[in-house]
Amino acid sequence: MLKYFSLFFLVVAVVSCKPRADDDSEAAGDDALLMMGKAETEVPRYVAEGIISNISSLLEEAFFLKQIGVPFEKKHLAATTNVERVSDSELLSAFNLGALGLNLGYMSVYQQIADLPHYLETISVLSGKLNIDGQFDHERLLRIARNQGDIDSLTYFSLHGYNRLNEYMLKNSKEHLSALMATGLFLEGLYLLTQVAQLHHTDDLAGRIGEQKIMLNDLLLAMRFFQNEYEPLKDIADELEKIQKEFRDVEITYEMGEPETVEKDGRLVIIQNEKSRVDISGETLARITANTEKIRNQYVF
Amino acid sequence: MPRVILTLLFILIVFNPSVSQTAEKLVEICAAKLGDAQYLRDFQVELEAAEDGSEKPVAKYSLILSSNTQYRLMVCNAEDSDGSAIIELYDGRGFMGSNYSEKTGKKYPSFDVQIKRTDVYHIFISFKDGNPGRAVAILAFVKRL
Numbered sequence: 001m002l003k004y005f006s007l008f009f010l011v012v013a014v015v016s017c018k019p020r021a022d023d024d025s026e027a028a029g030d031d032a033l034l035m036m037g038k039a040e041t042e043v044p045r046y047v048a049e050g051i052i053s054n055i056s057s058l059l060e061e062a063f064f065l066k067q068i069g070v071p072f073e074k075k076h077l078a079a080t081t082n083v084e085r086v087s088d089s090e091l092l093s094a095f096n097l098g099a100l101g102l103n104l105g106y107m108s109v110y111q112q113i114a115d116l117p118h119y120l121e122t123i124s125v126l127s128g129k130l131n132i133d134g135q136f137d138h139e140r141l142l143r144i145a146r147n148q149g150d151i152d153s154l155t156y157f158s159l160h161g162y163n164r165l166n167e168y169m170l171k172n173s174k175e176h177l178s179a180l181m182a183t184g185l186f187l188e189g190l191y192l193l194t195q196v197a198q199l200h201h202t203d204d205l206a207g208r209i210g211e212q213k214i215m216l217n218d219l220l221l222a223m224r225f226f227q228n229e230y231e232p233l234k235d236i237a238d239e240l241e242k243i244q245k246e247f248r249d250v251e252i253t254y255e256m257g258e259p260e261t262v263e264k265d266g267r268l269v270i271i272q273n274e275k276s277r278v279d280i281s282g283e284t285l286a287r288i289t290a291n292t293e294k295i296r297n298q299y300v301f
Numbered sequence: 302m303p304r305v306i307l308t309l310l311f312i313l314i315v316f317n318p319s320v321s322q323t324a325e326k327l328v329e330i331c332a333a334k335l336g337d338a339q340y341l342r343d344f345q346v347e348l349e350a351a352e353d354g355s356e357k358p359v360a361k362y363s364l365i366l367s368s369n370t371q372y373r374l375m376v377c378n379a380e381d382s383d384g385s386a387i388i389e390l391y392d393g394r395g396f397m398g399s400n401y402s403e404k405t406g407k408k409y410p411s412f413d414v415q416i417k418r419t420d421v422y423h424i425f426i427s428f429k430d431g432n433p434g435r436a437v438a439i440l441a442f443v444k445r446l
Contacts, residue, residue: 046361046362046363047363047421047423049363050362050363050364050365050421050423051363051365051421053342053364054364054365055341055342056341056342056364056365056440056442057365059339059341059442060341060367060370060442063339063442063445064367064445067445152339155339156332156339156340159340159341159342160328160340160343163342163343211367211368211419214419214420215365215419218365218421254418259392259397259398261398261412267409267411267412267413268398268400268409268411268412268413269412269413269414269415270390270397270398270412270413270414270415271414271415272392272397272414272415272416272417272418273417274417274418275417276368276417276418276419
């Protein structure tokens with residue numbers, strides 16, 4: 001049932017932005033089931049584009065790991081030495097561009113930038129192969145990294161560069177590249193989280209991994225949307241579905257509530273008064289970890 | 302003679318604020334006002350005036366927000382913008398909040414939102430009273446809750 005919730009939410013929000021729906025989540029789920037057949041092909045383009053524009057995950061997983069006190073581990077990073085292996089393939093280049101973006105964010109947030117120039121150079125090669133290199137200011141980033149410059153600037157220009165790359169793809173009928181980059185970002189993020197969880201297991205981390213079920217469902221929805229325009233996306237979407245199946249046993253339950261707006265220290269703050277609880281067993285986590293590693297290693301060089 | 306024209310064009314482009322304040326520049330200016338929050342994504346909006354009897358134009362974006370995270374949504378109007386941008390946030394069940402209160406008429410340059418549920422959210426950006434306008438909105442990470 002839960003699998004359909006986010007799809008339902010997409011459809012509801014798109015067709016109407018009227019007063020809030022009531023809190024009967026079971027009813028919402030039933031409606032979602034009834035809508036499934038049509039909705040899958042009728043999600044508006046801007047929603048599908050919004051899902052694949054989730055570039056912020058480039059930093060958010062790293063922020064999360066840093067905040068729960070997990071140390072930086074270089075061994076989780078993708079290699080940059082096999083760029084020639086993938087750069088003849090548009091699909092692999094775009095996928096790895098996303099994966100390397102996640103690595104870039106991980107290094108920046110942990111301020112571990114010694115290897116960063118290699119990553120920037122590889123990103124430059126890949127974006128060049130895809131004819132989108134004009135959108136990313138490699139030289140500026142390299143200068144900051146080589147001079148051990150301001151990390152905040154490095155983080156800002158990295159993320160900003162990826163946002164521009166994504167925008168360029170969307171505006172120039174290269175949505176399939178954007179979808180592939182988003183998949184690379186997502187899968188590398190899931191890989192990072194699951195690898196870290198093997199070494200530093202916490203309930204917080206397990207919950208964060210369980211929540212990727214929602215991200216994956218949404219990503220697959222967008223992938224299927226763009227697959228209609230670029231058929232090769234189907235293979236990688238099919239691979240993602242194998243991971244999605246492993247998430248079936250992850251239970252996410254919600255306690256609904258109405259949002260409220262308060263003013264704190266002169267700033268407006270909207271508080272979402274909902275609670276979510278993620279239940280994920282050790283066995284399920286192990287299966288997700290194994291499948292993610294296997295599929296990620298098929299695509300990441 | 303061509304050199305004179307080129308020089309004049311250069312001066313015009315550099316010193317005419319409506320030309321020189323590009324969307325990219327506006328993103329940088331707006332990001333610099335984020336304070337302790339970390340830039341994640343920007344939304345560049347340019348909308349025409351509402352036509353008589355029609356709904357005002359709205360730019361719509363979807364985004365995924367993660368649970369237990371506080372985000373900031375900030376909006377900055379371009380120098381040459383007639384309209385003042387209003388940003389509204391929706392989840393799957395409807396309206397969550399805005400930087401503008403119709404009841405009080407008070408408008409804030411930004412607002413924070415504490416997300417408790419990972420999901421797809423939607424932001425709608427329009428200009429007050431349906432005026433034409435140009436603005437940038439920025440999504441930023443404030444902290445984990």
